[in-house]
Amino acid sequence: MGNPTIDSTASTGDKPSKRTPQTRIETLHLGVYRVMVEKRISSVFAFDFAESLESWRSGFKVLRRLVVDIVGITPTLLFIMALTKVWESLEEVVLLGLETKILRIIEISLSSRDRPAARALIMAVVSRLLFVMCSSLITHWSRDVQSQAQTKVLHHYDDYLLIARLHMDLPKLQDNRTDDYLSARLPWEAFETLLELSTKLFAVASQLGFMFHAVRSGNHGLIFAVLCVVKPFIQAFARQHMWAMRRVVEATNTDYVRMKSLKSLEHSNYRLDILSGNLIQYIITEFRDARKRLGDTSTDYPETQYSNQRSPAVGLIASVVGDFPLMYYVAISLLKPSSMSLTTIASLQQSAILLRWLFWDVFYQADSLRSDISRVQQLYDLEKATPIIKDGDESYPPEKHSDQGMALSLEHVEFSYPGSKEGKKALNDVSFRIEPGELVVIVGANGSGKSTFVKLLTRLYDVNSGSVIVDGQDIRQYKLAELRRSIATLTQDHLLFPLSIEENIGLGFPEAMTDKTLINKAAEMGGAQEILTKLNDGLNTVLDPVSIQYGARVQEDDDTDLAAALKNLKKKVEVSGGERQRLVAARTFMRFNSHEIRFVAVDEPSSALDPEGELQLFNNLREARAGKTMIFVTHRFGHLTKCMKDGKVAEYGSHTELLARQGEYYKMYNIQAKAFDSASSEPQT
Numbered sequence: 001m002g003n004p005t006i007d008s009t010a011s012t013g014d015k016p017s018k019r020t021p022q023t024r025i026e027t028l029h030l031g032v033y034r035v036m037v038e039k040r041i042s043s044v045f046a047f048d049f050a051e052s053l054e055s056w057r058s059g060f061k062v063l064r065r066l067v068v069d070i071v072g073i074t075p076t077l078l079f080i081m082a083l084t085k086v087w088e089s090l091e092e093v094v095l096l097g098l099e100t101k102i103l104r105i106i107e108i109s110l111s112s113r114d115r116p117a118a119r120a121l122i123m124a125v126v127s128r129l130l131f132v133m134c135s136s137l138i139t140h141w142s143r144d145v146q147s148q149a150q151t152k153v154l155h156h157y158d159d160y161l162l163i164a165r166l167h168m169d170l171p172k173l174q175d176n177r178t179d180d181y182l183s184a185r186l187p188w189e190a191f192e193t194l195l196e197l198s199t200k201l202f203a204v205a206s207q208l209g210f211m212f213h214a215v216r217s218g219n220h221g222l223i224f225a226v227l228c229v230v231k232p233f234i235q236a237f238a239r240q241h242m243w244a245m246r247r248v249v250e251a252t253n254t255d256y257v258r259m260k261s262l263k264s265l266e267h268s269n270y271r272l273d274i275l276s277g278n279l280i281q282y283i284i285t286e287f288r289d290a291r292k293r294l295g296d297t298s299t300d301y302p303e304t305q306y307s308n309q310r311s312p313a314v315g316l317i318a319s320v321v322g323d324f325p326l327m328y329y330v331a332i333s334l335l336k337p338s339s340m341s342l343t344t345i346a347s348l349q350q351s352a353i354l355l356r357w358l359f360w361d362v363f364y365q366a367d368s369l370r371s372d373i374s375r376v377q378q379l380y381d382l383e384k385a386t387p388i389i390k391d392g393d394e395s396y397p398p399e400k401h402s403d404q405g406m407a408l409s410l411e412h413v414e415f416s417y418p419g420s421k422e423g424k425k426a427l428n429d430v431s432f433r434i435e436p437g438e439l440v441v442i443v444g445a446n447g448s449g450k451s452t453f454v455k456l457l458t459r460l461y462d463v464n465s466g467s468v469i470v471d472g473q474d475i476r477q478y479k480l481a482e483l484r485r486s487i488a489t490l491t492q493d494h495l496l497f498p499l500s501i502e503e504n505i506g507l508g509f510p511e512a513m514t515d516k517t518l519i520n521k522a523a524e525m526g527g528a529q530e531i532l533t534k535l536n537d538g539l540n541t542v543l544d545p546v547s548i549q550y551g552a553r554v555q556e557d558d559d560t561d562l563a564a565a566l567k568n569l570k571k572k573v574e575v576s577g578g579e580r581q582r583l584v585a586a587r588t589f590m591r592f593n594s595h596e597i598r599f600v601a602v603d604e605p606s607s608a609l610d611p612e613g614e615l616q617l618f619n620n621l622r623e624a625r626a627g628k629t630m631i632f633v634t635h636r637f638g639h640l641t642k643c644m645k646d647g648k649v650a651e652y653g654s655h656t657e658l659l660a661r662q663g664e665y666y667k668m669y670n671i672q673a674k675a676f677d678s679a680s681s682e683p684q685t
């Protein structure tokens with residue numbers, strides 16, 4: 001694969017930016033990416049100082065917050081770390097100083113043809129030895145300190161990310177933007193880079209100090225130092241940077257995106273489908289074909305590709321300039337030989353090399369810091385991502401409310417999901433009223449909008465127009481947490497958490513998590529009691545555990561103790577799909593114990609349940625009906641009915657009315673709806 005290149009540049013102004021009219025959007029194609037950057041139109045200078053200053057200022061703000069945050073987490077460890085870094089930065093110059101001292105003693109003895117001053121020489125050697133030993137111990141110790149500080153910082157940012165991500169609501173999640181790469185490691189890496197950069201800057205200062213000291217005449221030192229750093233300066237400033245640019249990046253290469261998709265199939269979630277569908281070879285072949293089609297197109301980060309572009313002239317100039325220090329002391333030794341000794345030349349030579357590397361390192365670290373800051377900025381921006389579902393101010397339930405359950409109504413509701421095709425409405429002018437305490441069954445074909453209806457009633461999404469009225473007020477006016485405390489949902493989308501079964505059920509009502517009687521009762525109502533008797537660890541069983549256990553260079557078939565230990569590692573416990581649904585249902589029943597539930601939405605939770613299980617679940621839910629409005633969604637009759645179709649309610653009425661009408665509902669009821677039959681309830685569709 002060749003160097004990253006720009007395929008085509010600057011097709012200017014796809015669309016002018018709305019916010020800042022004096023900017024334009026420039027589209028770059030970098031390898032597999034399309035990058036849109038906001039460029040300020042600069043009339044005279046190619047280099048925009050204002051923009052550069054602004055980018056530094058915003059970068060500095062992020063950096064300041066990062067430092068304050070991290071120092072706040074563990075000030076003592078970081079103080080120790082800073083001290084060790086200062087030591088580290090002085091290490092080279094102290095070693096060089098001690099070495100120069102030794103060389104000078106030898107040089108004097110060589111020129112005077114005397115034996116070198118043994119005592120001074122031994123002292124210098126011993127000092128150097130002691131210093132090296134101290135350095136080694138400090139390095140060892142600082143690694144330990146660093147690792148402790150790192151763990152604390154990682155935990156802090158894990159916490160931060162957990163909170164930021166858990167607060168994303170469903171509409172926000174549909175944005176489909178990549179943020180998986182934002183890990184808790186980023187801030188620590190940025191902080192490490194900052195420390196490294198500071199260490200290098202300190203080392204540069206000490207090296208320059210040494211140089212001035214070595215060349216006693218101030219002029220030599222200054223000129224020599226300048227000549228040493230010209231090369232890294234040229235190299236650094238000839239680079240272009242994207243890190244500070246406002247930008248939108250998208251991988252547009254279809255082969256690359258396909259490779260990514262195929263690669264994601266390696267996740268264990270897909271293993272069942274892949275093995276049972278015998279798809280291994282297909283995936284490998286398709287992956288290789290996509291890779292072949294992709295060819296040499298760079299997949300490197302677009303930011304890196306952008307930085308790597310530079311003309312060969314820069315390299316040429318830099319290599320010539322790199323020899324300036326050598327030429328300088330050759331010239332001095334010719335013109336003014338008395339001002340130089342061999343030791344001075346040797347020390348300067350060494351110092352020049354060190355300084356050049358240090359400068360190179362400083363620029364490298366500064367580059368890394370800019371990219372790190374850009375990522376940390378994205379991480380901090382997560383907390384600014386305001387939820388799309390805004391919280392209301394009113395308490396729920398309102399003062400005037402029925403004890404029988406929630407009163408719900410939809411008034412001319414229109415709704416389409418974010419990202420769905422223009423004009424494609426999931427619900428289209430739907431009006432509907434459900435009285436407190438009613439039990440309503442919603443039937444309809446796949447995709448007719450039944451689940452959407454439930455999602456709007458539970459405020460997982462907000463309507464585009466019209467309104468959802470709950471107990472006489474618009475649902476958007478209520479405090480979300482209080483509203484949700486009054487709602488219980490049971491759908492097939494609910495999953496078991498990788499926690500113990502006890503916790504899985506208990507989380508329906510966390511306040512009573514430790515109440516075994518309530519948990520067992522909820523398990524019984526959900527039809528999950530029998531499952532518990534089959535599991536070795538009963539309620540303590542963790543289904544889908546997150547585990548970290550592996551063997552390296554150990555085969556299970558080996559006849560060794562280690563192989564036996566590998567074999568004995570804890571195995572995953574599996575239960576059937578229907579059993580999972582029963583456990584999830586138990587969580588909903590547990591929720592009823594809060595005695596705050598006023599609305600229950602049950603959306604097709606029984607697809608994997610046997611008929612008996614389904615009937616039992618339905619009966620248990622109905623038994624818990626007092627004080628609750630209930631909605632049951634099903635599509636089981638979908639192929640027979642048009643009760644709800646294309647986002648519209650086609651047939652509406654009480655159970656008796658609809659049966660009397662002898663329409664679609666009548667037909668499907670006679671065939672399949674026996675499970676919902678009840679003398680005590682009057683379901684509506």
Ligand SMILES: Nc1ncnc2c1ncn2[C@@H]1O[C@H](COP(=O)(O)OP(=O)(O)OP(=O)(O)O)[C@@H](O)[C@H]1O
Binds near residue numbers: 417
């Ligand atoms: N998150 C989503 N983003 C975009 N479109 C969606 C989303 N969820 C559902 N839809 C679309 O909205 C329409 C209504 O979907 P909904 O899930 O409400 O149907 P349903 O009647 O519950 O179907 P099913 O019986 O298959 O569960 C469908 O056309 C569906 O493709």
